Amino acid sequence: MSTQEQTTTAPGGIGTFEKYLSIWVALAIIVGIGLGQVMPGLVQFLAQLEVAKVNLPVAILIWAMVYPMMVSVDFSSIKDVTKEPKGLAITLVVNWLIKPFTMALLGVVFFKYIFAAFITPAEADGYIAGLILLGAAPCTAMVFVWSHLTKGDANYTLVQVSVNDLIMIFAYAPIVAVLLGVTNIPVPWDTLMLSVVLYVLVPLVAGYLTRKALIARAHNVTAVDAFTAKLKPASIAGLLATVVLLFGFQGEIILANPLLILLIAIPLLLQSYGIFAVAYLAAWKMKVPFRIAAPCALIGTSNFFELAVAVAIGLFGLNSGAALATVVGVLVEVPVMLSLVALANRTKQHFPG
Numbered sequence: 001m002s003t004q005e006q007t008t009t010a011p012g013g014i015g016t017f018e019k020y021l022s023i024w025v026a027l028a029i030i031v032g033i034g035l036g037q038v039m040p041g042l043v044q045f046l047a048q049l050e051v052a053k054v055n056l057p058v059a060i061l062i063w064a065m066v067y068p069m070m071v072s073v074d075f076s077s078i079k080d081v082t083k084e085p086k087g088l089a090i091t092l093v094v095n096w097l098i099k100p101f102t103m104a105l106l107g108v109v110f111f112k113y114i115f116a117a118f119i120t121p122a123e124a125d126g127y128i129a130g131l132i133l134l135g136a137a138p139c140t141a142m143v144f145v146w147s148h149l150t151k152g153d154a155n156y157t158l159v160q161v162s163v164n165d166l167i168m169i170f171a172y173a174p175i176v177a178v179l180l181g182v183t184n185i186p187v188p189w190d191t192l193m194l195s196v197v198l199y200v201l202v203p204l205v206a207g208y209l210t211r212k213a214l215i216a217r218a219h220n221v222t223a224v225d226a227f228t229a230k231l232k233p234a235s236i237a238g239l240l241a242t243v244v245l246l247f248g249f250q251g252e253i254i255l256a257n258p259l260l261i262l263l264i265a266i267p268l269l270l271q272s273y274g275i276f277a278v279a280y281l282a283a284w285k286m287k288v289p290f291r292i293a294a295p296c297a298l299i300g301t302s303n304f305f306e307l308a309v310a311v312a313i314g315l316f317g318l319n320s321g322a323a324l325a326t327v328v329g330v331l332v333e334v335p336v337m338l339s340l341v342a343l344a345n346r347t348k349q350h351f352p353g
Contacts (some may be wrong), residue, residue, distance in 0.1 A: 022335055026331065027326075036251035047249065059310070061240065061241050062306055067231070068232070069140055069202045070204050071162060075162050086283070086292075089261045091163075102274065106131070107127065111123075112124055118294070127308040128185065128340075130329075132180060133312050134303045137301075137308045138299060143298055149290065149293070156291075160299055169201055172197045172200065199310045199311065239330070243327055253339045261328055264324070264325050279300045280294075291353060298341070
């Protein structure tokens with residue numbers, strides 16, 4: 001999704017779409033399951049439109065989601081990386097040294113042991129893979145919304161996002177490959193690398209060039225805001241259409257096991273609240289100002305689910321457990337993050353500034 005808010009904003013600064021994202025996703029799930037039952041031929045046809053294991057309809061939809069946010073990333077802000085280094089250090093440690101590994105651990109514990117009686121070993125591998133893909137992808141878009149709701153430092157949030165995007169180009173594929181290997185899930189390296197290039201590197205370069213051209217033409221950064229605002233409907237449509245497609249394929253599995261979404265959501269919820277606690281308490285202990293502490297904890301908690309969905313589909317297919325797990329991540333993220341925003345705002349008096 002774009003980093004820009006919708007024109008119609010709810011009280012507190014969050015866009016109407018973002019505020020009710022879980023509701024829109026839930027409705028898209030219902031539509032997708034219904035479409036799979038009523039028009040299975042259409043869904044199967046769309047699934048067959050592949051090139052080098054990349055589903056073309058989904059690739060277009062993911063690009064519609066990812067490209068606008070990449071235009072908003074300002075790499076010139078990285079020059080401010082030395083300001084408030086404690087906040088950035090917490091973000092990087094949590095995002096790259098803690099979060100992916102704890103997500104993999106929770107996936108193994110729940111799907112290999114606690115939930116073993118409810119799913120097959122093959123299904124467990126798929127759900128674990130989806131959780132790993134989510135855990136290794138720190139948020140680059142919605143974190144601007146969470147930062148705004150906590151009155152966080154917008155410029156420093158941009159620094160954090162820009163640094164994480166650069167690291168993601170080089171670290172995402174190796175971390176995912178290591179964790180999949182450790183959990184005994186086969187690693188299709190060629191597809192993994194292709195997915196990172198298609199959904200991180202290419203849109204990041206395209207966004208940078210677009211941003212540069214817009215500013216050069218208008219001599220004002222507000223041109224970037226106007227441009228991404230125009231792309232907002234396409235971004236929203238891309239997300240919801242992707243969910244419809246995924247659940248069109250997953251409909252039979254979900255109807256046969258309606259508790260499946262709850263099973264996937266449980267480790268995601270534990271991960272989200274646990275990671276926030278680690279980052280937020282570290283910021284409190286290190287006396288990081290609240291305007292930095294809140295965003296640095298929230299960016300580690302939130303996920304770049306657009307990337308995770310795209311890679312899951314590329315690696316394991318539209319009707320895979322991995323793809324389903326990443327979409328459940330979309331479903332639970334907004335209510336979780338709003339609850340953490342509320343918690344941060346209620347406890348800000350314990351931080352400097």
